Amino acid sequence: MRVAVNYLGRKGGGMVYAYEMTKGLVDNGCDVYAIVPEGIENLSMWKELKLKELILVKTYTDRVSFVWSSFRFVFFDLWKLKKHFKDIPIDVCYVPMLQPWTSLLNSVFRKSKRITTLHDPKKHEGCSWLRTALKDIATKGSDQLIILSDTFREFTVNYFGVEDHRIHTIPHGVFDYYEKMAVYNIEPMKAQTNFLFFGRIEPYKGLQLLVEAYARLVQEGHDISLRIAGSGDLGEIHDLLSELKSVKIDNRYIPDEEVYQYFEGDRVVAVLPYFSATQSGVIPIAMQAGSQIIATDTGGLREQTCDGKYAILCAPTVNALYEAMKHVASHYEQYADMRSSAERYVHTLSWNVLAQKLIQVFSD
Numbered sequence: 001m002r003v004a005v006n007y008l009g010r011k012g013g014g015m016v017y018a019y020e021m022t023k024g025l026v027d028n029g030c031d032v033y034a035i036v037p038e039g040i041e042n043l044s045m046w047k048e049l050k051l052k053e054l055i056l057v058k059t060y061t062d063r064v065s066f067v068w069s070s071f072r073f074v075f076f077d078l079w080k081l082k083k084h085f086k087d088i089p090i091d092v093c094y095v096p097m098l099q100p101w102t103s104l105l106n107s108v109f110r111k112s113k114r115i116t117t118l119h120d121p122k123k124h125e126g127c128s129w130l131r132t133a134l135k136d137i138a139t140k141g142s143d144q145l146i147i148l149s150d151t152f153r154e155f156t157v158n159y160f161g162v163e164d165h166r167i168h169t170i171p172h173g174v175f176d177y178y179e180k181m182a183v184y185n186i187e188p189m190k191a192q193t194n195f196l197f198f199g200r201i202e203p204y205k206g207l208q209l210l211v212e213a214y215a216r217l218v219q220e221g222h223d224i225s226l227r228i229a230g231s232g233d234l235g236e237i238h239d240l241l242s243e244l245k246s247v248k249i250d251n252r253y254i255p256d257e258e259v260y261q262y263f264e265g266d267r268v269v270a271v272l273p274y275f276s277a278t279q280s281g282v283i284p285i286a287m288q289a290g291s292q293i294i295a296t297d298t299g300g301l302r303e304q305t306c307d308g309k310y311a312i313l314c315a316p317t318v319n320a321l322y323e324a325m326k327h328v329a330s331h332y333e334q335y336a337d338m339r340s341s342a343e344r345y346v347h348t349l350s351w352n353v354l355a356q357k358l359i360q361v362f363s364d
Contacts (some may be wrong), residue, residue, distance in 0.1 A: 002052075004090045004109055005034040008059055011041045012200075013281035014119070016177050016256070018096035019045060021117075024140060024355025025094075026050055030274060033090070033267065035081070043257065056082070059101070066100075073101060081108045092362045099270035105306065116142040117170075117257040120278050121152040122299075123158065124278045136160070144361055146170050148279040149300025168361050171303065173354050174284045183261035189265065191225035191246055193329040196270045196291070198262055198282055201232025201251075206273035206296065206316060211237045211244075213273075213322035218244055222329050227255055229262050263289035267332055271325070272296065275316050279304045283311070287346035290339055292332070294324050310342035 003025055007018040019042055026032050031052045038056035041045065046054055057077055061068040075317050085108055089135065093109035094117040108112055118139060139145065141158055147156055157164050170294070188194075198208055205229070206317055214226050225246035228234075231253045241247050254262070263270060263286050268336045270286040270293050277299035286293050293311035295301045305311035312328060314320040328335060 002031045002089060002091045004093045005032055006093055006095045006102060006105045007036050007097065008101050009097060010037050010039050010302040014097035015040060015042060016175055020173055020177060021096050021355060023049055024351040027352055028355050028359055074104060078104060098138055100134040100136040103141055106138060106141060114142045115144045117146040119148060121147060121156045121303040122276065142166060148172050148305045149304050152278060170354055170357050171280060171349060172279045172284055173349045173351045174288055175281060176288065178256060178260040178285055179288060181257045183262045184259045186261055189225040189227055192223035193332060194268050195224060195226045196262055196268055197228045198270065199230045201230050201234065204274060204276050206275050208237050209273040209318050209321050210271050211240055212318045213325055215240060215244055216322050217326060225330055260289060263291045269294060269328055273321055274298055277301050284346050287342040290343050292328060292335055292339055293329060310338060310345055
């Protein structure tokens with residue numbers, strides 16, 4: 001089976017997902033032609049895959065370059081790609097994660113079946129209307145959709161007007177990618193319980209809830225710490241954080257090789273205080289590293305943690321989060337079996353197995 005992988009993101013969890021799923025396709029015998037940005041951060045790893053061909057395209061780095069880069073892509077790069085693939089029969093064009101140019105690149109493969117992994121059926125707060133519109137066009141133009149959580153099946157059917165039989169659920173895989181390349185250059189937190197918020201800081205991720213809950217625990221005298229690692233605007237909570245003890249803020253984009261170290265260490269508790277979510281790439285990383293997980297019971301997080309079997313779930317409120325954090329800080333060892341079970345479970349989500357499920361969708 002000849003597969004063209006259409007992925008135009010440069011960094012982040014989507015980049016890792018695209019690489020791992022592509023590797024799974026190659027390992028399962030597919031002839032893969034991968035089209036990725038020349039500035040993708042893990043380019044060296046793509047070059048090591050046994051691809052039929054790796055094609056690099058120029059993309060954009062910010063809003064300003066998006067405009068002129070889009071003109072170049074439409075009037076020059078697409079013409080070259082159409083000419084290149086004119087005599088290469090592609091069976092499937094696979095999109096591991098949507099990007100604003102996805103539908104443009106899909107046009108190169110009009111005669112191929114188009115399969116898209118839809119990471120976020122519901123658009124998060126702060127996502128621009130243009131990005132949303134462009135991604136919706138690519139979604140509606142797909143022959144089959146992959147969702148990460150069955151929780152959003154009905155919404156996907158209704159919002160995108162896609163028949164139920166064209167939607168398939170394949171869960172998020174384990175990101176052992178981060179462990180393999182891990183470097184250790186941060187000073188570990190040394191409290192009795194060390195809470196962690198990891199990921200880009202965006203309104204829907206509810207960092208405000210976590211900080212307010214943490215402040216209450218600090219006032220009660222618990223031996224705790226909080227580390228926030230990720231880029232984004234801290235906004236109004238910056239002043240509150242500056243008043244709290246044992247807080248470390250790494251307000252920057254975290255390179256891939258630095259990710260895993262945040263989840264390892266003594267009594268690390270990864271907290272996901274999200275208001276909404278499909279699934280989270282943070283959860284499998286935390287499971288693999290043996291971190292305790294506290295997550296809000298929203299979106300697909302319950303499904304991802306097997307109805308709370310592998311994480312402490314609570315409502316997305318300050319009080320509920322405070323109670324969950326207080327209990328794990330006071331009774332950490334009670335959750336040892338949960339952490340061990342989560343670590344075993346996440347290794348069943350190998351990319352090789354998930355790629356086999358994806359190939360079955362290709363064949364349907």
